[in-house]
Amino acid sequence: EIVMTQSPATLSVSPGDSATLSCRASQSVSSSLAWYQQKPNQAPRLLIYDASTRATDIPARFSGSGSGTDFTLTISSLQSEDFAVYYCQQYHNWPPLTFGGGTKVEMK
Amino acid sequence: VQLVESGGGVVQPGESLRLSCAASGFTFSKYGMHWVRQAPGKGLEWLAFIRYDGGIEYSADSVKGRFTVSRDNSKNTLYLQMNSLRVDDTAIYSCAKEHFYGSGSPYFFDSWGQGTLVTVSS
Numbered sequence: 001e002i003v004m005t006q007s008p009a010t011l012s013v014s015p016g017d018s019a020t021l022s023c024r025a026s027q028s029v030s031s032s033l034a035w036y037q038q039k040p041n042q043a044p045r046l047l048i049y050d051a052s053t054r055a056t057d058i059p060a061r062f063s064g065s066g067s068g069t070d071f072t073l074t075i076s077s078l079q080s081e082d083f084a085v086y087y088c089q090q091y092h093n094w095p096p097l098t099f100g101g102g103t104k105v106e107m108k
Numbered sequence: 109v110q111l112v113e114s115g116g117g118v119v120q121p122g123e124s125l126r127l128s129c130a131a132s133g134f135t136f137s138k139y140g141m142h143w144v145r146q147a148p149g150k151g152l153e154w155l156a157f158i159r160y161d162g163g164i165e166y167s168a169d170s171v172k173g174r175f176t177v178s179r180d181n182s183k184n185t186l187y188l189q190m191n192s193l194r195v196d197d198t199a200i201y202s203c204a205k206e207h208f209y210g211s212g213s214p215y216f217f218d219s220w221g222q223g224t225l226v227t228v229s230s
Contacts, residue, residue: 034216036152043202043220044152055218087152091215095166097142097154 002026002093006086006100012108013078021103023071023088032092035064035073038102039084047086048073075105083107109133109219111203116224123193127224129186129203134219137161137181140206142217143188145199153199156188157206157214164212171197193228200225
């Protein structure tokens with residue numbers, strides 16, 4: 001099973017600043033990585049897949065990069081609606097599909 | 109796309125429960141479907157995938173042999189039969205739509221339901 005590790009667990013950011021979230025895989029997942037956003041009491045929303053492809057209707061301030069074992073989600077110019085928990089998920093080697101533990105982006 | 113789960117509730121350890129997920133807004137019979145759960149205050153755990161025609165299923169080791177995923181394409185409904193429930197199965201259970209049309213393999217999820225809460229407690 002591929003273990004996904006996200007850091008930091010919590011990120012304090014001021015509105016308008018950028019945020020950089022990390023996701024590391026225990027072995028290579030090539031570019032088979034997705035990112036999701038989850039707000040309290042809401043279902044997760046797909047942001048990025050194939051490590052860097054934005055999903056439908058996702059604003060350009062969200063960008064993904066990386067391949068192999070190290071990945072980054074960057075949110076530029078954070079908006080109030082971006083404060084949420086973000087999860088990465090690998091789909092290179094399954095079953096199982098595996099998620100990281102999440103990074104909470106909170107307002108500074 | 110709309111996915112609406114039902115069937116959650118409070119059960120005792122060892123009991124069974126069947127969850128349903130009613131799908132609409134897309135051609136259900138052409139997409140694989142997943143079940144994912146989230147324990148209170150915890151992260152996401154993938155549980156199972158079923159191919160668009162029900163011909164292939166994959167599941168996580170944590171539920172293999174206890175949980176069974178199935179679907180009825182004539183009713184646009186996904187199911188999760190959960191047997192031998194344990195306290196650590198307590199979670200919100202959500203169904204999610206596979207992104208790729210006609211895929212026989214699990215990849216990632218482009219739509220999720222709000223989930224149904226399953227509480228296992230004596």
